[in-house]
Amino acid sequence: MRPFQVKLLAAALSILFGLGIISVSLFSASQPFVSNLPSATKTSFYFGSRILPDHILYPVVMVFDRLYLLSLPKDKRTPMEVQYAFDRMRSAEELLDGKNNPELALATLKKSQRYLLLAGNQTLENPKDNVESCEYMRWAMRAHIKDTSRLIEKFPPQYQSAVSELLNESRIMYKQLTDSSKTLSALN
Known part of the structure; x- marks a missing residue:
């Protein structure tokens, strides 16, 4: 492999790794936590309206x-x-x-x-x-x-x-x- 291809592959892997971390973070943040307030029973992923508490x-x-x-x-x-x-x-x-x-x-x-x-x-x-x-x-x-x-x-x-x-x-x-x-x- 040439140095340019190595750099390109490293950049692509870095971007994928970063997206993976963001995905896990968002998924973890939407999980219910222990509190006396009820948690969302389901989440949705909608666009074009207000983001309500049931939104992911x-x-x-x-x-x-x-x-x-x-x-x-x-x-x-x-x-x-x-x-x-x-x-x-x-x-x-x-x-x-x-x-x-x-x-x-x-x-x-x-x-x-x-x-x-x-x-x-x-x-x-x-x-x-x-x-x-x-x-x-x-x-x-x-x-x-x-x-x-x-x-x-x-x-x-x-x-x-x-x-x-x-x-x-x-x-x-x-x-x-x-x-x-x-x-x-x-x-x-």
Whole structure:
């Protein structure tokens, strides 16, 4: 073999090896892990629409979302967490309506609420005498409560109590944000 052919063969083998590693990584990332949240019962590989939690590449999207969020300065994270919360809310609704997968929809709704509660807690911990940030979070919590209240009827009866618990937690956060906003308004 000539040196050029050896280099070409080595490059081809390197590319195949790299693709193999990526394939194994994606396959491993889509496998269920031990947690109290339900895992996807099946994954699909569709294009041309939103990537929902049942998509095979969803774990990759979640990793990029998390990395992007961690790369932001703390004062810029809250709006992004709110956006992620409402993205997950839309995904939960699509899983209920289009995919008829209430178990995965509930897990996605819990993730949605987790992002919103995280943003709310950050606002309460560091209000910076900023009425505007408290009002923004109040608006987001109110919209999330409204959307969750609308979704609760779409869930089968066995899941409605879990959604009701999420609503109660959101209402508690909304009240805390309202109290904080009133306190800040009184100070200004």
